[in-house]
Amino acid sequence: xxxxxxxxxxxxxxxxxxxxxxxxxxxxxxxxxxxxxxxxxxxxxxxxxxxxxxxxxxxxxxxxxxxxxxxxxxxxxxxxxxxxxxxxxxxxxxxxxxxxxxxxxxxxxxxxxxxxxxxxxxxxxxx
Amino acid sequence: xxxxxxxxxxxxxxxxxxxxxxxxxxxxxxxxxxxxxxxxxxxxxxxxxxxxxxxxxxxxxxxxxxxxxxxxxxxxxxxxxxxxxxxxxxxxxxxxxxxxxxxxxxxxxxxxxxxxxxxxxxxxxxxxxxxxxxxxxxxxxxxxxxxxxxxxxxxxxxxxxxxxxxxxxxxxxxxxxxxxxxxxxxxxxxxxxxxxxxxxxxxxxxxxxxxxxxxxxxxxxxxxxxxxxxxxxxxxxxxxxxxxxxxxxxxxxxxxxxx
Numbered sequence: 001x002x003x004x005x006x007x008x009x010x011x012x013x014x015x016x017x018x019x020x021x022x023x024x025x026x027x028x029x030x031x032x033x034x035x036x037x038x039x040x041x042x043x044x045x046x047x048x049x050x051x052x053x054x055x056x057x058x059x060x061x062x063x064x065x066x067x068x069x070x071x072x073x074x075x076x077x078x079x080x081x082x083x084x085x086x087x088x089x090x091x092x093x094x095x096x097x098x099x100x101x102x103x104x105x106x107x108x109x110x111x112x113x114x115x116x117x118x119x120x121x122x123x124x125x126x127x
Numbered sequence: 128x129x130x131x132x133x134x135x136x137x138x139x140x141x142x143x144x145x146x147x148x149x150x151x152x153x154x155x156x157x158x159x160x161x162x163x164x165x166x167x168x169x170x171x172x173x174x175x176x177x178x179x180x181x182x183x184x185x186x187x188x189x190x191x192x193x194x195x196x197x198x199x200x201x202x203x204x205x206x207x208x209x210x211x212x213x214x215x216x217x218x219x220x221x222x223x224x225x226x227x228x229x230x231x232x233x234x235x236x237x238x239x240x241x242x243x244x245x246x247x248x249x250x251x252x253x254x255x256x257x258x259x260x261x262x263x264x265x266x267x268x269x270x271x272x273x274x275x276x277x278x279x280x281x282x283x284x285x286x287x288x289x290x291x292x293x294x295x296x297x298x299x300x301x302x303x304x305x306x307x308x309x310x311x312x313x314x315x316x317x318x319x320x321x322x323x324x325x326x327x328x329x330x331x332x333x334x335x336x337x338x339x340x341x342x343x344x345x346x347x348x349x350x351x352x353x354x355x356x357x358x359x360x361x362x363x364x365x366x367x368x369x370x371x372x373x374x375x376x377x378x379x380x381x382x383x384x385x386x
Contacts, residue, residue: 020191052365055313063309068301075313096301100309107376
């Protein structure tokens with residue numbers, strides 16, 4: 001910690017110089033690789049454990065219903081539509097919840113592509 | 128401690144450390160806005176302080192061959208940068224400061240919560256809702272700023288025949304509005320549930336030990352508490368990651384409306 005700040009170019013021939021001589025070339029190569037990796041268009045959610053996957057889907061579903069019910073309640077409070085605002089928006093919220101879950105699942109599947117050779121469900125006729 | 132009833136919710140209580148004062152109101156009891164520096168605020172300050180100390184210590188040497196602290200800081204940067212790049216593309220890197228701040232704040236706040244007697248900032252819904260609203264408002268404001276009215280295309284999936292549009296659009300609007308709700312509920316729910324479960328198992332150990340011969344059985348909840356602690360550390364890190372990844376996913380929509 002007490003060493004002086006090391007931001008000068010190292011002396012030619014020293015160990016540090018040898019280690020960093022081709023640094024610029026290496027950085028350029030890494031940049032090129034990153035560009036070549038052609039950022040995929042699809043969004044990626046990364047690997048999640050089963051628990052968090054379940055929590056994710058559950059909260060996606062419930063959140064849409066909560067928002068639908070809340071909006072419906074507000075609509076009925078300010079417009080003389082009681083009880084139809086709540087009924088219609090709750091149903092729409094339910095549909096939006098299903099859409100959320102389908103979309104989240106599609107994202108997860110895109111992130112971890114299921115191998116084509118997955119064995120079929122174990123059949124019970126063996127025993 | 129043994130006489131006092133075991134209360135798993137007590138750990139979430141907000142206490143005023145020192146008062147700042149009352150603003151507005153007419154001077155009568157309970158009117159106006161009372162401000163105080165609470166234990167929650169203290170731990171937010173500690174969280175930000177730890178992140179700042181880590182990054183400043185990690186970057187103050189700026190050696191060409193990094194030391195340990197610098198390497199850790201650089202790996203943190205690389206981790207978040209790759210996450211942003213993978214999810215939103217290279218042009219999403221302009222949001223890197225936002226995503227990195229949110230990720231580090233949630234991560235450190237969650238991990239602070241794993242220390243006994245520490246307050247868990249993210250166990251309060253108001254905190255996670257504000258974090259989610261920052262993301263939601265950024266998406267809406269930036270989406271309209273960048274795309275103008277074309278941002279409304281997030282509500283109209285492509286390739287839908289006109290006679291279905293009128294039912295799809297309200298569903299899409301609700302789906303869009305539900306994002307900040309699920310975004311905040313997930314983080315809050317995970318942290319709150321985990322801490323309550325930990326406290327309940329811990330309370331069972333104490334209660335069984337106090338019950339004489341039944342104390343032998345207390346090894347069972349104790350084992351559960353140990354296992355849950357490990358799981359909670361995992362959940363703390365995972366939920367910070369999920370929060371940041373979903374932030375990136377939502378920001379992606381702001382830049383590319385229309386699916």
